[in-house]
Amino acid sequence: MDFTLPEHIEALRLKTVDLINHKIIPLETDSSSYDKHENINEELLLEIRQEVKAAGLWSPQMPISRLGLGLGPIGMSALYEEMNRSIFGPVCFNCAAPDDGNMYILNKIATEEQKVEWLDPIINGDVRSSLAMTEPAPGGGSDPTMIKTEAIYQNGKWIVNGLKWYITGAGVASHFILLAKTKDGLTAFLYHKDQPGWNIKRRIPIMGPEEHGGHCEIEFSGLQIPDKNRLGEVGKGLKIVQIRLGLARLTHCMRWIGLSRRSLEIALDYVSHRKGFGITLSDRESVQVKLGKAAMDIDIARLLVMRAAWKIENGSKARQDVSMAKIHVADTLNNVSDTAIQLCGAKGYSKDIILEWIYRYARQAKLVDGASEVHQMIINRFFNSQKSNFWHWGIGHDI
Numbered sequence: 001m002d003f004t005l006p007e008h009i010e011a012l013r014l015k016t017v018d019l020i021n022h023k024i025i026p027l028e029t030d031s032s033s034y035d036k037h038e039n040i041n042e043e044l045l046l047e048i049r050q051e052v053k054a055a056g057l058w059s060p061q062m063p064i065s066r067l068g069l070g071l072g073p074i075g076m077s078a079l080y081e082e083m084n085r086s087i088f089g090p091v092c093f094n095c096a097a098p099d100d101g102n103m104y105i106l107n108k109i110a111t112e113e114q115k116v117e118w119l120d121p122i123i124n125g126d127v128r129s130s131l132a133m134t135e136p137a138p139g140g141g142s143d144p145t146m147i148k149t150e151a152i153y154q155n156g157k158w159i160v161n162g163l164k165w166y167i168t169g170a171g172v173a174s175h176f177i178l179l180a181k182t183k184d185g186l187t188a189f190l191y192h193k194d195q196p197g198w199n200i201k202r203r204i205p206i207m208g209p210e211e212h213g214g215h216c217e218i219e220f221s222g223l224q225i226p227d228k229n230r231l232g233e234v235g236k237g238l239k240i241v242q243i244r245l246g247l248a249r250l251t252h253c254m255r256w257i258g259l260s261r262r263s264l265e266i267a268l269d270y271v272s273h274r275k276g277f278g279i280t281l282s283d284r285e286s287v288q289v290k291l292g293k294a295a296m297d298i299d300i301a302r303l304l305v306m307r308a309a310w311k312i313e314n315g316s317k318a319r320q321d322v323s324m325a326k327i328h329v330a331d332t333l334n335n336v337s338d339t340a341i342q343l344c345g346a347k348g349y350s351k352d353i354i355l356e357w358i359y360r361y362a363r364q365a366k367l368v369d370g371a372s373e374v375h376q377m378i379i380n381r382f383f384n385s386q387k388s389n390f391w392h393w394g395i396g397h398d399i
């Protein structure tokens with residue numbers, strides 16, 4: 001078992017670290033870097049994206065033939081955690097949700113004609129995208145089989161009616177992947193923002209900072225989608241989003257590890273300089289125990305993510321591994337950002353540093369792309385069917 005990164009991935013990782021440390025992290029302390037939803041402002045983003053492209057780090061997760069760097073999940077794990085040591089990082093490299101997961105699924109299952117029309121503009125950074133799946137009760141949430149948004153086939157077109165919510169990025173997206181109920185189950189579709197028959201009802205206010213385009217409630221009232229813009233086979237939509245969410249969940253974990261690492265780095269810096277009751281805080285054993293526990297939890301997170309990445313790269317769906325990583329990394333991000341605030345005292349609670357940003361952002365990690373309880377249910381499903389073989393070595397049976 002060799003955990004050494006291949007040379008070309010290590011070289012890209014070091015270049016990413018350099019750009020994050022010297023260019024992107026310094027932007028966080030300047031209030032003019034932010035838009036009104038607490039993300040990097042669009043003008044600055046455009047400028048940084050050009051620098052990322054010039055540095056040869058753009059869209060690392062996409063194939064070389066489509067102008068990416070051709071990295072698989074292992075290389076992505078190594079780079080994404082470095083990128084998200086800055087709260088602005090992933091979107092600067094075209095590695096932020098939801099574009100990241102949408103590009104992955106389009107690259108995997110779209111036809112070549114669909115890739116040229118719907119995928120390449122996202123890879124190039126010319127447009128943004130959204131995945132529209134979740135609905136308010138009584139529609140589909142944790143259980144997508146309850147989806148009520150309906151697509152009815154009429155004369156070569158699909159007519160869509162229904163309601164979705166929490167659709168990340170919908171306010172700025174041009175390309176949408178939609179999951180709707182059809183006669184033979186759920187089916188995935190592609191549509192463009194300029195098509196009539198849908199609208200954004202509202203941008204839902206949330207507790208944390210927002211991705212560009214927010215989290216929107218969107219309504220479909222007779223949206224017409226030509227059959228050529230159906231993604232995959234009729235009735236196979238659930239399978240398609242499961243493929244998308246498998247890796248998308250893991251890339252969330254990769255990024256969240258970066259946020260966890262950064263939180264702990266900030267805390268370590270503070271306690272290394274702050275004195276109290278005659279000694280430096282970092283010399284106090286109770287502080288060391290907190291830091292040691294958090295550092296260990298982050299490393300457990302990295303091992304879980306890298307194992308899942310390795311399995312996926314070797315042909316497995318790694319569903320139980322992805323679920324374990326998703327639960328553990330979400331908890332780690334919440335716990336570590338909380339510990340870091342505690343260790344920084346009042347400064348940790350202020351807006352002078354980014355810990356409070358990360359802390360508010362972190363709460364969604366236990367909900368998005370499957371609530372932790374749903375992932376526990378999935379893990380139990382595998383345990384129940386595999387019994388003692390659940391703890392196997394190697395790629396496993398989940399292929």
Ligand SMILES: Cc1cc2nc3c(=O)[nH]c(=O)nc-3n(C[C@H](O)[C@H](O)[C@H](O)COP(=O)(O)OP(=O)(O)OC[C@H]3O[C@@H](n4cnc5c(N)ncnc54)[C@H](O)[C@@H]3O)c2cc1C
Pocket residue numbers: 098130131132133134135140141142143165166167168169206215364367368369370371373374377
């Ligand atoms: C910030 C943010 C961004 C999002 N972005 C998108 C997006 O871009 N596109 C999209 O389609 N959706 C998006 N979502 C929606 C997200 O995927 C759903 O919120 C999530 O799948 C849970 O669905 P729900 O909210 O309907 O929860 P519900 O299904 O109503 O569940 C509520 C709670 O019940 C519990 N629960 C549910 N099922 C079980 C179970 N089987 N066992 C035990 N407990 C259970 C869990 O605690 C769960 O949190 C986003 C959500 C957030 C908060």
